[in-house]
Amino acid sequence: MLDKTYNPSEIESRLYEGWERAGAFACDPDANAQPFTIMIPPPNVTGSLHMGHALTFTVQDTLIRWRRMQGRDVLWQPGTDHAGIATQMVVERLLAEQGVDRRDMGREKFIERVWQWKAESGGTITRQLRRLGASLDWPRERFTMDDGLSAAVRKVFVELYNTKDESGRRLIYRDKRLVNWDPKLKTAISDLEVENHEIKGSLWYIRYPVAGEPGRFITVATTRPETMLGDTAVAVHPDDARYRDLVGKYAILPLVGWPIRIIADDYSDPEKGTGAVKITPAHDFNDFVVGQRQDLPMPSVLDRTARVSLAEIKPYWSINVSGDDDFEQALADARARFPFRHFGQPSFVSSLEGKDRFEARKAIVAELERLGLLEKTEPHTHQVPHGDRSGVPIEPLLTTQWYCNAEVLAKPAIEAVETGRTVFVPKQWENTFFAWMREIQPWCISRQLWWGHQIPCWYSSEGNEFVAETEEEAKAAARKHFGTDVLLTQDEDVLDTWFSSGLWPFSTLGWPEKTKELARYYPGDVLVTGFDIIFFWVARMMMQGIHFLGEVPFRTVYIHGLVRDERGQKMSKSKGNIIDPLELIDRYGADALRFTICALTGPGRDVKLGAARVESFRRFVTKLWNAARFCEMNAIRPDASFDPSRASLPLTRWILDAMNRAIEEAGAALEAYRFYEYAAACYRFTWDTFCDWFVEFAKPVLAESDAPAAREVRGTAAYVLGNILRLLHPAMPFVTEELWDRFGYGEAYSLIRTAWPEPARVPDAAAARDELDWVVRLISEVRSVRTEMNVPPGTRTPILLRDAAAETLARGQRWMEAIRRLARASELKPLAGEMPKGSAQLVLGEATVILPLADVIDIDAERTRLAKERDKTAGEARKIAQKLDNADFVRRAPEEVVEENRERLATAQADIARLEAALQRIV
């Protein structure tokens, strides 16, 4: 006996274990079946399941379970990402609680500690994925720092290093240039790891005295006065008349007191600020470009913790003084002609050493003001780049890093999407992909961290670099180069986490070994992810997959939206509107959560989700459970001998036919990644059609339990319920499997591998549909009239049917039991003679219902319907006629197309005539 209520918590864990034990999630590389592959976007090993995970993994599991039921050999590849920065931060925080700094531990000990942490706490998210019901092939679980995957990373690095583009440049190379530096994490980060936040700051207008012209200033505007210590020029636009005479002269850099060149450069925009802009090549990306173009010195004045460091401007000072006569002259002039106050106190600059950049900013502004060099300060709101992990403003710093020449790799990836070898769903995301890929920048792949794949490059004491997959190979190469063994030290940096994630679709399958799995499951079928990860991950997988395997890593990229709260706000800790999926699972069951997600998810749409939504879909789970209880109570059991093609009753044929349409709709919706349509089709069929109508119609039939009709209805109900369970299984795996097992549709834990339903052959479906539609409509109309007339529920009213055809009355009589029950009617009688006084008349197309105590209801609706239908058909006919009149169309279209249009025109014209005649009859 089924329990009165469904208790998900006890059932879910038992079923999941049962499936896992039975190997129900496993792929079979030796099977004949066509494979179907989804690579899981590996969650961070530090992660715990949040709503975004719940969405993406529900979608993936729904697809996986559906394809598995279709008989495909599915591989849903599980795994986690080592998440370099995130994980290192977690462990460092733990150590900090014990008062330990990783630098005191040393690299080796620290990494050991991270692995230990991973062993203890890294399994959180995989346990949580099980709670969600995710049918991942667990024995194949991978981690981005597994030996195999690490070997793949090194191989990729070495091969890209050894590959050169047309201009002879390596695809991986070292370069000294400006990078996004995160001063909190003390590492370089890529452009993508930078988030812009709007900051209400100030724009400071600073007067730089012009050398040799006493009393004249050139004013620059800046949001970052602290970087002025590193200014090496002031740029004006070459066409800017205001400053033309100053080009080539020197300005005195306040505070420090030495001259810097005034240069003409297109970068300067006369419209912005004062039209003159200070150039700090070592701390601003635009200034860096100007610095390269103008061959300016590039001293850094901030160190890796974003504190002021004067070391680099001191040598710059002396070099220039000794090497440049003009400069020396300018300096002498300036010193001679300007009051000393314009240069500030040398001790002030020294006092900045070691100050945080924002403290330095305050001090500098105050000092400039004191010196009378601060022209004005304006409030200024602007976007400031922040590290996405640390949340602090990034500091552009001039450092040597490893770069990947993404431009070369991007080209074939772009082409693959252009030619449709990989398609995005929804398609508009292809634009986003193209826009970024066509203007892709060199990818900074080195990180100053300890946790990650250490860069496989070794240096000799002379600075020669030896890139190799192993230290032995590097040593061998060095021996060959030097003719003797030399001491090598490995590059300290590790690779960007996304470098290894980009290999995920093939590194997990054993690449570079030529494994059976690699041949069979690559390329994957669909990648499911959010749009926020298109650049980070999808693009990199495309580039690396195509480069190393010659084929795209997946055929389809399905992009889903973001999970938001009920009001459409992004979920965030600071807003306190986080919804915990595990809490929802505890309260409502995994099925309710999963079905809610499916019902609210369509391509490219954000999902607004709150507990109330899940609660309402939990009712659907309850409804299904109760429908099953009804079946149980009425001895409805799976019957292998039941054959839908031999259904004889209109009722059974009708429900089978409706089931067929639900099957078709659900399948088509999943095929198109329209999860809400899939959910809606199942929901409507189960609740509205099966429960609200079929079961109610079945009740009087089942009352005579031994009658052949009752047997047929029982067989049909069991058959249809079985198919409902199959249809719903991808979205609601637990309750469906439980009912499947309990009813004995198959072995325990077998629904997961049972075939996805096929439409049944149903005899005379159209006639059955027609008849049941009539009955449903009759009952609905009667109910409606009863409510409108305030007929007390307790009274059973006779229904008077007036109809020209005896057949209609006979049909009604056939359904009398159901009508009695559902319309609360006492009897169905033909109406003879006059309309009874004070009675209601209801026109139902071919029949008339008359109820007591009512006014007459008219028949305009039917007339309007016919008229509109006629107009519509006439419109279509006109269009076809126009097409046929078009000489061009007739000449160019193949004869059969023209003929087809002629036929359509004739049909339309006949329809018009028929509708016209029907209208005449009504009027």
Added chain:
RNA sequence: AGGCGCGUAGCUCAGUGGUAGAGCGCUGCCUUUACAUGGCAGAGGAGGGGGUUCGAAUCCUUCCGCGCCUACCA
């Protein structure tokens, strides 16, 4: 600044030129033995302008409002 998207019932959203739909909420009625986590019935709707069309939620155009992405902001 550029790009993408959105605007339909109180709310969340479907609907690719032909009678405006669903879920939730709301109102009323009903404990009829699967289910009150239920059943039945009902009220309630196209951001503004212009255009194409016999016909526009749908196609075009414009304005307004909103969201997101990218770049830049001295």
